[in-house]
Amino acid sequence: MKTSNHSRYTVKSLVHASRVLEVFQKPGDILRLRDVVERTAYNKGMCFRLLYTLHQCGFLDKVGENHYRLAAEVRRRRLYRLGYAAQGQEASFDRAVRDGLARAAERAEVELIVVDNRYQPKIALRSADYLIREQVDLIIEFQTDEMIAPAIGAKYLEAHIPFIAIDIPHPGATYFGANNYQAGLMAGHYLGRWAKRHWNAEADEILLIELQRAGSLPKTRIRGISVGIGESLRIAESCRTVSIDGDGQFQTTHERVRKYLRESKARRILVGAVNDSSALGALRAFQEAGRAADCAIVGQNAETEARAELRTPGTRLVASVAYFPEKYGDGLIRLALDILGNKAVPPAIFTSHQVITPENVDHFYPNDGLLSGPA
Numbered sequence: 001m002k003t004s005n006h007s008r009y010t011v012k013s014l015v016h017a018s019r020v021l022e023v024f025q026k027p028g029d030i031l032r033l034r035d036v037v038e039r040t041a042y043n044k045g046m047c048f049r050l051l052y053t054l055h056q057c058g059f060l061d062k063v064g065e066n067h068y069r070l071a072a073e074v075r076r077r078r079l080y081r082l083g084y085a086a087q088g089q090e091a092s093f094d095r096a097v098r099d100g101l102a103r104a105a106e107r108a109e110v111e112l113i114v115v116d117n118r119y120q121p122k123i124a125l126r127s128a129d130y131l132i133r134e135q136v137d138l139i140i141e142f143q144t145d146e147m148i149a150p151a152i153g154a155k156y157l158e159a160h161i162p163f164i165a166i167d168i169p170h171p172g173a174t175y176f177g178a179n180n181y182q183a184g185l186m187a188g189h190y191l192g193r194w195a196k197r198h199w200n201a202e203a204d205e206i207l208l209i210e211l212q213r214a215g216s217l218p219k220t221r222i223r224g225i226s227v228g229i230g231e232s233l234r235i236a237e238s239c240r241t242v243s244i245d246g247d248g249q250f251q252t253t254h255e256r257v258r259k260y261l262r263e264s265k266a267r268r269i270l271v272g273a274v275n276d277s278s279a280l281g282a283l284r285a286f287q288e289a290g291r292a293a294d295c296a297i298v299g300q301n302a303e304t305e306a307r308a309e310l311r312t313p314g315t316r317l318v319a320s321v322a323y324f325p326e327k328y329g330d331g332l333i334r335l336a337l338d339i340l341g342n343k344a345v346p347p348a349i350f351t352s353h354q355v356i357t358p359e360n361v362d363h364f365y366p367n368d369g370l371l372s373g374p375a
Helices: 012-022 033-040 044-056 092-108 121-133 146-158 180-198 216-232 250-263 276-288 304-310 325-340
Strands: 060-063 067-070 081-086 111-116 138-141 163-166 174-177 205-210 240-245 269-273 295-301 317-322 348-350 354-356
Touching: 012 033, 012 044, 033 044, 044 060, 044 067, 081 092, 081 121, 092 111, 092 304, 092 325, 111 121, 121 138, 121 146, 138 146, 138 325, 146 163, 163 325, 174 325, 180 216, 180 269, 180 295, 180 317, 180 354, 205 216, 205 250, 205 276, 216 269, 240 250, 250 276, 269 276, 276 295, 276 304, 276 317, 304 317, 304 354
Parallel strands: 081 111, 081 138, 138 163, 163 174, 174 348, 205 240, 205 269, 269 295, 295 317
Antiparallel strands: 060 067, 317 354
16 A cells, blocks of 8 residues: 555545455455455454445445445456566577567556576576565566476465466476477478478488477477478488587587587588577588588578578578567467466467578568668
8 A cells, every 4th residue: 555745635534445445356356344354454343334335336346245346347457567587688589589578568558577597597596586576476487498497387386476488398387389399390391392302302411409408398399300301301221310419509509510510421411400599500510611512401480690591692591490489479468367367278379380491581571671780
C-alpha cells in the first residue's frame, strides 16, 4: 500500500476498501469473510461492513450466502512481472530473442526484468537466485548447459515460480523452441541434395559439429542431419563420419576444425553444424587451410552473420535452417500469460523452420540491408 506525506488528506475508509479489493488477486477468486480477515488483518466486524458496502456499490458480487468475488465490470488484468534470464548477447540469435521479447512485453503491458547468463553456468545459477529475490510471477530461462538445468529448475520449483525454458529442456519447465530433429533432418536432406547436384552424389567424409554440453535434445538435431543425409544420398561404405564438439562457439569450432583438417585428406566433406557460429567457424578453418572447395556446410538458426555469408558469391555455406528468433517474443509472452491465467498449455511449443539458401535469403529476409553495423 502506498503512503503519502499528505496523509491528513487521506480518507481512511477508502484505503481500507482498496485493501479489501486488492486481496482478490485473480478475477476468478471467490473469498469468504474469514479469508478477507486473514489477508487484510482487519477485524471481522470491519471486514463484514466493507464487504457489505462494496457489494452494495457494485464492486463485489455475492456468491451464495457468505462468498464474494470481484464484479465483472471492475475486473482488470493484473500487471505481471516476468523475469528473463538471457543466454548472452554475443550472438545475433540471442539479441533477436531479447529484442523481440522486450517489444512483446511492452505491447502486453507486462514488466520484463532481464538478466544475462553470459553463457556461463555459475552466472546462470546466480541469475536464477536474483529473479527469485525479485519475486517475479514467471521466469523465461535461456541457458545452454544441461548439467545445471536440474539445479535451476529446482530453485524455481521451490520458490513456486512457473518457468519457460527456451531451446534447452529444464525439469519442471514448459519448453519453447526448436523442433531439433526436424530442423536437423531438413539440413541433412539439403546437404544430400546439394551433393547430388554438385558432387555427382558422392561424398568422402561427413563432419558433424556438436554442442555436447547442451545435452540430449540438441543431439537430436545432429542425429537428424545424419539421417537426412542418408535418406537423400547413398553413402559409400568408405565414407566415414567424424564428430567434433565445437561448444556452439566460433573460436572453439575454428580451432578444432583446423586440427581435424591437418589429419583428414578427404576432398568432398559434407559439414552439418549445430548452429551458425560453429558453421562459420568451420568455414573459416577450411578457408585458411586453402580447402574451401572441399566442403559444403549447413548451419542452424539463419543468424544475421550466416545470412550475410549466404549472400557472398561462391560461399561454401550452402544453407542454414531458420528458427526465426525475432518472432520468439510474441509466442513467449502469449505462453507466459496463458500459464499465469491458469489455462491448459502443452508441455512443449515448437517453432517453425525453413531452409535458407543463397537463392531465397532475400525473400525471407528482405530487410537485412537496413540493419546497422557490420555483420
